[in-house]
Amino acid sequence: MTDPQQFTQVLHNWAEIFMRRSMRDFIQSSKDSGLSVTQLSTLFRLHHKGFCGVSEVGDHLGITHAAASQMVERLVQLRLLERAEDPRDRRVKHLTLTVKGQELVQESIQARRRWMEELTNALTPQEHGLIIDALTILTAAARQLETSKKMKDE
Amino acid sequence: MTDPQQFTQVLHNWAEIFMRRSMRDFIQSSKDSGLSVTQLSTLFRLHHKGFCGVSEVGDHLGITHAAASQMVERLVQLRLLERAEDPRDRRVKHLTLTVKGQELVQESIQARRRWMEELTNALTPQEHGLIIDALTILTAAARQLETSKKMKDE
DNA sequence: TTATATAGTTAAGTTCGTTTAACCAATTAA
DNA sequence: TTAATTGGTTAAACGAACTTAACTATATAA
Numbered sequence: 001m002t003d004p005q006q007f008t009q010v011l012h013n014w015a016e017i018f019m020r021r022s023m024r025d026f027i028q029s030s031k032d033s034g035l036s037v038t039q040l041s042t043l044f045r046l047h048h049k050g051f052c053g054v055s056e057v058g059d060h061l062g063i064t065h066a067a068a069s070q071m072v073e074r075l076v077q078l079r080l081l082e083r084a085e086d087p088r089d090r091r092v093k094h095l096t097l098t099v100k101g102q103e104l105v106q107e108s109i110q111a112r113r114r115w116m117e118e119l120t121n122a123l124t125p126q127e128h129g130l131i132i133d134a135l136t137i138l139t140a141a142a143r144q145l146e147t148s149k150k151m152k153d154e
Numbered sequence: 155m156t157d158p159q160q161f162t163q164v165l166h167n168w169a170e171i172f173m174r175r176s177m178r179d180f181i182q183s184s185k186d187s188g189l190s191v192t193q194l195s196t197l198f199r200l201h202h203k204g205f206c207g208v209s210e211v212g213d214h215l216g217i218t219h220a221a222a223s224q225m226v227e228r229l230v231q232l233r234l235l236e237r238a239e240d241p242r243d244r245r246v247k248h249l250t251l252t253v254k255g256q257e258l259v260q261e262s263i264q265a266r267r268r269w270m271e272e273l274t275n276a277l278t279p280q281e282h283g284l285i286i287d288a289l290t291i292l293t294a295a296a297r298q299l300e301t302s303k304k305m306k307d308e
Numbered sequence: 309t310t311a312t313a314t315a316g317t318t319a320a321g322t323t324c325g326t327t328t329a330a331c332c333a334a335t336t337a338a
Numbered sequence: 339t340t341a342a343t344t345g346g347t348t349a350a351a352c353g354a355a356c357t358t359a360a361c362t363a364t365a366t367a368a
């Protein structure tokens with residue numbers, strides 16, 4: 001097996017176990033909070049982006065703008081989202097997480113964090129060092145890909 | 155920042171970008187295949203476990219056994235799942251993926267695989283080596299945790 | 309100015325996935 | 339053998355979330 005193939009394979013193995021764990025936690029969070037997976041996904045998106053408009057939410061989830069508007073309305077009712085007018089273009093709604101919304105996202109992240117602490121405890125300091133270096137590189141590369149792709153889309 | 159904290163933080167950074175990407179692909183797969191997130195999730199579970207019963211599907215998703223039975227029925231109708239009697243306990247249904255079901259899972263994995271190839275190309279062979287070592291350790295530790303937790307539950 | 313495009317909302321109708329409750333069949337315990 | 343338990347199915351009813359279509363308001367182009 002050549003090196004790049006081996007690399008992809010190793011990444012894949014890790015992805016498989018990581019996804020299994022994360023999806024389970026995510027579905028669990030969804031049940032706990034009483035929100036659908038798409039609703040929770042929207043909160044996470046806002047956690048990452050900071051703010052966005054209603055149409056963007058819909059495009060991202062592959063649903064109509066009408067459906068997105070209704071979903072946002074529900075999240076606003078639940079006091080998880082703030083919906084304000086964008087002063088620069090008053091057609092646009094400026095969606096942001098409320099404090100309550102941020103807390104909910106943090107709770108959902110906590111489960112993962114606990115798992116990571118278990119992983120931390122299962123490894124030696126030497127292994128920590130190695131993995132820190134590796135994941136730092138990997139994360140930087142992934143971020144780079146993410147932003148360069150975004151540039152291309154716009 | 156002490157070493158274990160830094161380790162957890164780095165793991166967390168990677169998790170964040172990885173999850174964002176994977177959830178997007180997963181929701182996209184769900185749309186493409188016309189299956190709900192929970193249905194697709196069940197196919198992935200069977201891909202991993204090999205087989206399981208109907209109640210187990212329900213427990214895992216946090217829905218009633220009745221709902222699980224109906225969901226399985228839909229997947230069987232779509233020829234994605236095979237539902238056979240377990241010869242050792244004829245109350246139990248032995249659920250497995252059909253070839254078509256396996257193909258669908260593979261398609262869903264493909265998107266991730268393409269992303270990983272992009273990542274692969276963005277890094278040098280030296281970096282590959284480092285990351286291979288790190289992720290191999292990490293994956294082994296995660297698998298260990300997974301099986302030891304399973305032992306405890308049973 | 310007028311026309312067109314964009315962002316979002318609302319209402320009506322539909323579909324899908326869920327629950328509850330009643331049920332059957334197979335297994336295990338008394 | 340009988341009773342209780344376990345695994346799964348079915349039917350009826352319900353609610354959440356979606357779509358289409360019509361609408362308002364703002365912004366931009368002709």
